[in-house]
């Protein structure tokens with residue numbers, strides 16, 4: 001198989017795995033109507049309280065980018081909610097826990113059987 005990349009580079013390989021990464025699902029939200037704009041990957045900019053550039057609109061989770069983990073997204077949501085309702089709370093910890101929940105789903109079907 002010969003792959004032609006957008007850069008013009010050609011890759012010759014037996015198999016290819018194409019991974020596009022994650023992007024915010026903001027295309028259909030009509031962000032300009034709310035006074036907002038997403039970056040090239042559909043992400044929203046927020047400040048340390050998870051307020052977007054329109055201060056009464058908050059954003060948390062994958063749509064704001066790194067670290068894009070389940071546990072951190074949930075904590076961001078809690079902190080944003082507390083800020084929105086004027087509830088005093090701790091800030092985001094410098095170190096955060098994370099767990100890997102996914103089981104391996106990519107298999108090499110035609111790998112030779114070991115003897």
Ligand SMILES: Cc1cc2nc3c(=O)[nH]c(=O)nc-3n(C[C@H](O)[C@H](O)[C@H](O)COP(=O)(O)OP(=O)(O)OC[C@H]3O[C@@H](n4cnc5c(N)ncnc54)[C@H](O)[C@@H]3O)c2cc1C
Nearest residue numbers: 025028060061062063068069070071073098099100101102
């Ligand atoms: C393959 C994979 C494996 C991962 N493994 C791990 C892991 O092991 N550990 C870990 O911590 N994190 C993992 N993550 C990351 C984790 O899943 C995300 O960081 C987390 O789910 C982000 O939460 P979220 O609420 O921001 O977004 P999501 O969980 O994606 O929730 C967004 C929700 O909004 C809905 N939605 C979108 N657009 C609209 C709209 N216009 N109107 C209404 N609803 C809308 C979507 O349907 C969705 O239900 C993994 C992610 C992927 C893709």
